[in-house]
Amino acid sequence: MNTVTRPRILVVGAGFAGVECVRRLERKLSPDEADVTLVTPFAYQLYLPLLPQVASGVLTPQSIAVSLRRSKKYRTRIIPGGAIGVDLKSKVCVIRTITDEIINEPYDYIVLAPGSITRTFDIPGLTEHAFGMKTLAEAAYIRDHVISQLDLADASQDPAERAARLQFVVVGGGYAGTETAACLQKLTHAAVKRYPRIDPSLIKWHLIDIAPKLMPELGDKLGHSAQEILRRRGIDVSLGVSIEKAGPEEVTFTDGRVIPTRTLIWTAGVVASPLIATLGAETVRGRLAVTAEMTLPGQDGVFALGDSAAVPDKAKDDDSAICPPTAQHAMRQGKVVADNVIATLRGQALKPYVHKDLGLVVDLGGTDAVSKPLGIELRGLPAQFAARGYHWAALRTNVAKVRVATNWTLNAIAGDDFVRTGFQARKPAKLKDFEYTDAYLTPEQVRKQVEGTRALDQ
Template sequence: MTERQRVVIVGGGFAGFTAARTLSRIARGAVEITLINPTDYFLYLPLLPEVAAGILDPRKVAIPLSGTCPGVRHLLATVTSVDVDDRRVHCTDAEGGHRDLRYDRLVIAAGSVNKLLPVPGVAEHAHGFRSIAEALYLRDHLIRQIELADASDDPEERRARCTFVVVGAGYTGTEVAAQGQLLTLAAHRRRPGLRDRPVRWILADLAPRILPELDERLSRTAHHTLSERGIEIRTGTSVAEATSAGVKLSDGEFVPTRSLIWCVGVRPDPLVESLGLPTEKGRLLVDEYLTVPGHPEIFACGDAAAVPDLTRPGEYTAMTAQHAGRQGRRAARNIAASYGRGKREPYRHDDLGFVVDLGGLKAAANPLGVSLSGLPAKVVTRGYHLLAVPRGRARIAGNWLLDTVLPRQTVQLDLVHGSQVPLESCAPGEEVRQS
């Protein structure tokens, strides 16, 4: 061949980032790899709640693409469309310029975006949690509510500003509630004028239990830990309406609050539907080798792909970071195999368990099926994240140590304003896109 084959990877989340790193290691020089992503970093999303809680500096969870993907060309852009027949990707760069790229192999790893439900007022009054910008905004917002409550003489306003509602008790919502409560309690303790107004947190979900996608024992541990700390857990409950004065829950109760945090879930990036290829609930259908039937040159992985779960016939793998990373690795190896390097294999996973950080010295974990809680679970949880994060482990561990021995700083940074992180920013090209 006179020209190297070009592999284009769309998305730099867990799936796309891992695919790019793996392919560059096993096929560097044989193919030209281009990674298209709207940011110049890979976001280690599981530690984002600790950014919102002021434990970690946001730079610790933003892994630079330039230093961790050697041999990969990074294009700072957002993919707007894909011409499947002509094998071309159309995108818009960071300054609005239009680019076209030809590909020989394409990896769709565009990830997911905030999932909005048709609930009146949610888009206008709720805060999402999918990006560094949203985490920084939420941190300032939580601290600001405590400060404004202290400055107010109106008892009803003080009560509303000291009340926080998280909707969605999955992995993200549970950790946001756990970490957010500790941050507001720290700010509250520095405000003697609020001694008569306690901080109130509500965690609501339509599911019969929190963490419904995880092992039931993990769910019970998390429920007990959060309840003991004073967080009100409302299962079988969601939001019926949101206003500037508060939220009306589906059970009819009106909760005065200025803080509605939306962690209901995600949906596949809208780019997937625009491809004109078969989908399953918005996810691109692929076979067990992560290729699109009828298009062996197109691979898909992560939240954007409906991957057959070979351990549970008839089902698809869940939209989790663990699956995304493993699928990205398998997609890269299968692409290399298509060029004669290695052997093509189906994606099959072994469940290694999950970890949930509940703030302070509390956590829940089930490594290899062994249920843990309290300090042992915390050690496992932080150990897992240190092993999983691609770089910056010493800096992250340093932040954790400082948080243990020093009081938490509760000051607003005022870097991100609400208008910059609207919840409805889930159309193609918006910053909330992550794998």
């Protein structure tokens, strides 16, 4: 008896790019036209730009974790796990589930949107002692950790220990690092009023970056404005400086300074997911080299986008320009890739990705912000309205929009609270505990896994 199987579309990653792609596939494909499968450890889309506000307690974690199963029309099959290798020749994706089971998932078309991981360097003690800011769990943990430092400093009888616990170091002068330092400084500034035994002048925040400018994408004027806002709040901004080594109780800067601290937050950029290295394909600065239509040259049915793909930026005159790893590009690339997958299925022409950058917004907490929407430089309240308005509009569901707006309103009226949730109390939660970079296979291991499973099936 002959059976007709539907084409299998496998989407790897549930970030901005992957989710937008899946949603568009669901809307435009009839149920009998193709089967869609999504590989992700969590059945939600994380709105990363608002993560610093979760760390500071302005927003609840649920506000920016948008459920993938909320739509009643949702029909995509979700595999709870992460892709650790892809055999392009056999058209098989190797997946490690959240229960550590290794499975092979065959596909006809694959959309690679695995995102990025935190960029680290060979700095002694970094991954063992630094916190990251890439996941919801890390943001929640950092909030608990920062408040616990105030609690422990308040209870300590040792002046040296108290001073060390009240010093905080953030590495990375990009958007993530700047917003993290700004939001958490506001948290400690407000919280210390509830600790009468702590001298507020002992609380010191350090923001450092090896680059000569803070957030250079904003331009000199807005970057300088952001720097002045931080310094006015008492945050020590050091540029041209990085970490030489990190320990459990102190951090050594490359300029020779030794800062006694129990809090090192590392946000110094991102690199493409290690999954890309398993393909054995050409890369551009670690990102998969793809065409303007986001297809992988020489491979049938392989698409890549988002942080892990070097998508040519056709909106610029420079032929070597590639799209930056930002949410606005990832979301729009997801829609174009979905259209191109459908076009491939139906034998139609593919279209290239072209998008002119809409600008940048930086929320520094309270009424402080700097923004550059459509090239217009804004500061203060106008910039804050632009920043929050953009983020609010970009949230995918009305429920998420209501939750975020409610949290912002409640925080503006009632102020901060300083409750520790006990999240992962007394358990390690440093960079090495969240990235899982040792989980990925080499190209040879991928082939061996696929061939071994195939032999068992026969």
